[in-house]
Amino acid sequence: MTAKKGSMASMPNAIPRRRTSSISQARSPRIVRRLAHDPTADAQRLLDGLLRKPAQLEPKYFYDAQGSALFSAICELDEYYPAHAEKQIFQVYRDSILARLPRRAQWIDLGCGDGKKSRNWLPLVRPRRFVGIDCAEGWLRETVVGIAADYPGLEVVGVTTDLSDPPPLASLLAERPECAPIFFYPGSSIGNFTPDRARELLRSLCHLSGNNGVLLIGIDLIKDKSTLHAAYDDALGVSAAFNRNILRVVNRHLGADLNPARFAHQAVVNEALGRVEMQLVATERHNVRFTAPRLSVRSFDAGECITTEYSYKYSIPGFAALLANAGFSRQNVWTNSSEGYAVFLAAP
Ligand code: TRP
Numbered sequence: 001m002t003a004k005k006g007s008m009a010s011m012p013n014a015i016p017r018r019r020t021s022s023i024s025q026a027r028s029p030r031i032v033r034r035l036a037h038d039p040t041a042d043a044q045r046l047l048d049g050l051l052r053k054p055a056q057l058e059p060k061y062f063y064d065a066q067g068s069a070l071f072s073a074i075c076e077l078d079e080y081y082p083a084h085a086e087k088q089i090f091q092v093y094r095d096s097i098l099a100r101l102p103r104r105a106q107w108i109d110l111g112c113g114d115g116k117k118s119r120n121w122l123p124l125v126r127p128r129r130f131v132g133i134d135c136a137e138g139w140l141r142e143t144v145v146g147i148a149a150d151y152p153g154l155e156v157v158g159v160t161t162d163l164s165d166p167p168p169l170a171s172l173l174a175e176r177p178e179c180a181p182i183f184f185y186p187g188s189s190i191g192n193f194t195p196d197r198a199r200e201l202l203r204s205l206c207h208l209s210g211n212n213g214v215l216l217i218g219i220d221l222i223k224d225k226s227t228l229h230a231a232y233d234d235a236l237g238v239s240a241a242f243n244r245n246i247l248r249v250v251n252r253h254l255g256a257d258l259n260p261a262r263f264a265h266q267a268v269v270n271e272a273l274g275r276v277e278m279q280l281v282a283t284e285r286h287n288v289r290f291t292a293p294r295l296s297v298r299s300f301d302a303g304e305c306i307t308t309e310y311s312y313k314y315s316i317p318g319f320a321a322l323l324a325n326a327g328f329s330r331q332n333v334w335t336n337s338s339e340g341y342a343v344f345l346a347a348p
Contacts, residue, residue: 029144029156031137034168043253043293050250050290050306051298059192059309060162061249062242063136068113070242079234081227082188085341086218090120093334093343100332100345102180102212104128106173110163110185115143117186122151128179129155131172135162164197166204173208180212188220188341191275191312195322198312202326206348215328215346222313223340225269232267232276232311240265243278246308255291262286263306278309316342 049056062071075083090097105127109118112132122130130147134140137160144158155176161167173181183205190198205215232239244260251258263280270277282300290296314322319342320331328346335342 029148029158031141031144031158031160032172033137034159034161040293046250047254047290047293047296050254050288051296054304055298055306057246057250057306057308058164060135060164061253062246062308063139064245064249064252065138067242067245067249068136068139070238070245072114073238074234074242077234077236077238079230080239081231082218082220082341085336085338086186086188086343088336089218089334089341089343092336094124097216097334097343097345098124101125101182101214101216104179105182106131106176106179108169108173108181108183109133110167110183111187111189112143113139115147118184119147119150121184122147122154125182127154127182129157129176131157131159131169133159133161133163133167135160163201166200167208169208180214181209182213183209183215183217185215186218188218188311190217191220191314192309193312194310195312199322199326202323202328206327209348211348213347215344217344217346219319219342219344220311220313221335221340221342222274222315225271227340228269228276228313229267232278233265237265239267243280243308247280253292257289259286259288262300266305274313276311276313277307278311279305279307281305319344 046058046061049058074080105125106129107118107122107125107127108131109115110133112118112134115132118130118132130144130151132140132144132147134143140158140160144156148154148156157172159169159172190201193201202215209215243265244263247258247260247263250256262283264283266279266281268277268279282302282304285300285302287297287299290298316333316335320333323331323344323346327348330347332345333342
């Protein structure tokens with residue numbers, strides 16, 4: 001204990017310093033709240049999903065501080081190939097992607113998280129404006145403040161919204177009609193929507209793209225069952241921890257006593273539906289108590305499941321057709337060497 005304290009005190013530079021000088025020079029970023037924020041209605045929906053049989057949760061509840069840290073750890077796992085494959089494609093095909101992006105653009109990161117993925121592109125693309133979108137406001141604020149500090153002269157806007165409804169971005173984008181939008185949607189996050197909902201989201205992005213806008217999007221491809229299973233149920237148990245952490249988040253929202261120790265993580269590869277199904281399986285029969293927004297009790301039988309997320313996988317022609325159907329008629333696609341992942345650049 002003492003040794004630790006001593007070594008920290010002798011290494012003040014080990015603590016990352018905030019670049020206060022550049023923060024004060026930069027315009028402080030604007031935060032726009034577009035989350036239809038009705039905490040009671042949200043809690044009601046959340047509770048209804050849990051009382052239903054089979055029980056279902058919305059994946060947006062994964063991402064509290066702990067969940068965000070666990071997801072970052074997932075992206076470092078050997079088994080979680082989508083993160084590595086996408087990074088490789090962006091590195092290998094950087095110049096040909098860049099050559100097809102509009103100049104003097106507005107760069108819109110759909111689910112920016114810590115902003116790391118956008119930061120790889122910003123110095124190369126040199127957009128006029130950065131719009132970071134995320135449902136977690138605390139995280140979003142930190143990300144946009146950091147980007148504004150590191151790119152003085154770049155207009156930075158943070159928007160809190162989730163993408164489950166058409167993103168309310170039209171008026172924001174119309175403020176800069178001279179800046180073509182580049183929608184950046186990496187990580188195969190589109191796979192967390194059902195194909196119908198995915199098409200709706202793509203349609204609204206196509207509409208928002210106007211004449212000169214583009215969509216740069218990462219897509220995980222259908223592949224063998226064992227690779228998929230390992231990616232979502234890794235040897236270290238990080239995926240399991242990430243999945244079970246959602247129960248702690250739900251406890252805070254619903255004053256509930258869901259016990260993560262009584263649920264096991266399960267990733268089911270459903271080949272017929274082309275998706276991986278993330279579930280939490282009750283390991284024994286027990287009751288769970290909810291105190292908000294109303295008192296309720298639900299019993300779980302041993303083996304009963306809570307579905308937390310679907311992760312749909314596509315074929316290249318399948319996703320190209322979905323894009324075309326949503327109005328994106330011009331398309332480029334790049335894949336990695338094993339063809340397990342694809343990056344599309346699409347324009348109306
Ligand atoms: N959006 C991620 C994906 O579909 C979520 C995810 C990765 C996930 N690993 C997980 C969700 C494990 C639950 C459990 O790839």
